[in-house]
Amino acid sequence: MKPINVGLLGIGTVGGGTFNVLKRNAEEITRRAGRPIRIVTVADKNVEHARKVAGEGVKITDDAFSVVTDPEIDIVVELIGGYGVARELVLNAIENGKHVVTANKALLAMHGNEIFEAAQRRGVMVAFEAAVAGGIPIIKALREGLTANRIEWLAGIINGTTNFILSEMRDKGLPFAEVLKEAQALGYAEADPTFDIEGVDAAHKVTIMSAIAFGVPMQFGAAHVEGITRLEATDIAYAEQLGYRIKLLGIARMREEGIELRVHPTLVPEKRLIASVEGAMNAVQVQADAVGSTLYYGKGAGAEPTASAVIADLVDVTRLHTADPEHRVPHLAFQPDQVRDLRVLPIEDVITSYYLRMRVEDKPGVLADITRILADSEISIEALLQKEAEEGESHTDIIMLTHRTVERNANAAIKLIEALPVVKGAVTRIRMESLE
Numbered sequence: 001m002k003p004i005n006v007g008l009l010g011i012g013t014v015g016g017g018t019f020n021v022l023k024r025n026a027e028e029i030t031r032r033a034g035r036p037i038r039i040v041t042v043a044d045k046n047v048e049h050a051r052k053v054a055g056e057g058v059k060i061t062d063d064a065f066s067v068v069t070d071p072e073i074d075i076v077v078e079l080i081g082g083y084g085v086a087r088e089l090v091l092n093a094i095e096n097g098k099h100v101v102t103a104n105k106a107l108l109a110m111h112g113n114e115i116f117e118a119a120q121r122r123g124v125m126v127a128f129e130a131a132v133a134g135g136i137p138i139i140k141a142l143r144e145g146l147t148a149n150r151i152e153w154l155a156g157i158i159n160g161t162t163n164f165i166l167s168e169m170r171d172k173g174l175p176f177a178e179v180l181k182e183a184q185a186l187g188y189a190e191a192d193p194t195f196d197i198e199g200v201d202a203a204h205k206v207t208i209m210s211a212i213a214f215g216v217p218m219q220f221g222a223a224h225v226e227g228i229t230r231l232e233a234t235d236i237a238y239a240e241q242l243g244y245r246i247k248l249l250g251i252a253r254m255r256e257e258g259i260e261l262r263v264h265p266t267l268v269p270e271k272r273l274i275a276s277v278e279g280a281m282n283a284v285q286v287q288a289d290a291v292g293s294t295l296y297y298g299k300g301a302g303a304e305p306t307a308s309a310v311i312a313d314l315v316d317v318t319r320l321h322t323a324d325p326e327h328r329v330p331h332l333a334f335q336p337d338q339v340r341d342l343r344v345l346p347i348e349d350v351i352t353s354y355y356l357r358m359r360v361e362d363k364p365g366v367l368a369d370i371t372r373i374l375a376d377s378e379i380s381i382e383a384l385l386q387k388e389a390e391e392g393e394s395h396t397d398i399i400m401l402t403h404r405t406v407e408r409n410a411n412a413a414i415k416l417i418e419a420l421p422v423v424k425g426a427v428t429r430i431r432m433e434s435l436e
């Protein structure tokens with residue numbers, strides 16, 4: 001059995017995991033793939049570290065470009081990250097007729113259209129299971145397992161760092177800044193941790209999932225992206241009193257008018273399975289017309305969980321690389337000429353329900369003023385929590401959960417509420433999803 005030759009670009013967390021799992025499970029993997037998968041060259045800026053991880057018998061270089069042009073290499077595995085040099089390397093590998101496996105969601109969300117077009121033209125595969133929810137085979141599920149269905153929506157906890165932070169804030173009542181430090185020390189965070197906490201990483205991943213689920217191009221620039229940096233512990237506690245958890249969700253929903261594509265903190269009923277996903281774990285719920293609701297859960301980050309997905313792609317490519325390109329699974333699940341340019345709806349057009357918290361004067365008639373504004377805007381209230389004013393305080397909190405409405409409508413009502421003289425400061429608004 002002639003081995004398939006792999007060039008590994010970047011042997012950091014995921015690259016190291018990939019190297020080790022491939023070595024440890026070599027026999028099992030070969031039995032599945034039909035031939036040995038062999039890392040012959042490793043490129044890393046840190047040559048010393050690369051040598052330490054890879055040992056002898058593997059070629060080590062600091063020049064990744066020499067790997068993507070090497071005629072000996074069949075598959076290039078890109079685990080460097082970012083969309084500068086990684087984009088050049090991936091495009092270069094494709095032009096040289098190499099298949100590519102990558103865990104780089106930022107690269108695909110930003111430049112996926114260009115990359116898949118190039119791969120299509122050259123008849124090579126670009127596989128990216130590790131890019132979304134790490135070890136969970138969600139790309140496989142969306143692209144192949146659910147292929148009979150019209151996918152209606154999907155919602156996922158797809159960033160381990162922020163889910164860890166939210167879990168710690170709720171469990172221990174700690175403030176955001178304190179938990180962030182702990183999360184960074186655990187090593188799940190992106191090279192730039194603002195990508196995690198500002199929702200950008202989750203937006204990269206939900207952009208990729210929406211493309212596969214709905215047969216549309218990558219539209220990262222049109223996604224609405226909100227992170228957890230402005231979330232207050234108070235709201236996590238109030239949500240809990242009302243039977244909800246706050247999660248950073250990546251949501252993609254198909255509507256007649258277009259697609260909702262958004263990342264933001266979201267109240268989720270605590271009775272939903274996804275609400276109990278804690279720590280750095282990931283989960284994606286998919287609603288589809290034939291199968292109904294399915295849920296995928298597991299480790300979305302870390303060396304070996306992510307390596308699990310990288311190697312699954314290596315096996316896929318090994319099995320399929322001799323197949324006629326027409327007979328392979330299309331990159332974006334739909335045949336390339338069937339990808340449709342459906343527009344992403346602006347956030348004002350999103351339909352959802354809301355958690356509203358406002359600080360009000362503790363006197364009669366205040367609640368009536370607020371509910372009148374909501375009634376006039378045709379926003380109905382699902383639940384209400386009015387706190388008693390603390391001893392010696394003239395103000396108190398009112399918390400309301402609304403039914404679904406268009407965001408534009410909610411914005412207008414919130415503006416009117418904020419203009420009431422009895423309401424102090426801004427209204428805190430968090431979107432809410434029933435996930436039914």
Ligand SMILES: NC(=O)c1ccc[n+]([C@@H]2O[C@H](COP(=O)([O-])OP(=O)(O)OC[C@H]3O[C@@H](n4cnc5c(N)ncnc54)[C@H](O)[C@@H]3O)[C@@H](O)[C@H]2O)c1
Pocket residue numbers: 009010011012013014015043044045046062064079080081082085103104105106130131134187188190191300301302303306
């Ligand atoms: N860490 C995770 O849990 C995880 C999970 C899923 C996806 N990812 C993605 O996987 C990719 C790699 O992440 P990581 O956590 O392993 O990063 P890392 O920083 O641990 O590893 C990157 C490696 O690339 C090397 N490198 C950087 N620039 C280079 C260059 N120009 N040429 C050669 N080598 C270079 C670095 O020296 C380092 O060893 C990223 O795209 C990341 O978003 C990571």
Ligand SMILES: N[C@@H](CCO)C(=O)O
Pocket residue numbers: 131133134158159160161162188189190196201300301302
């Ligand atoms: N920074 C990402 C790594 C996995 O993509 C996370 O926290 O989930």
Ligand code: NA
Pocket residue numbers: 129130131132133134135136137138139309
């Ligand atoms: Na995955």
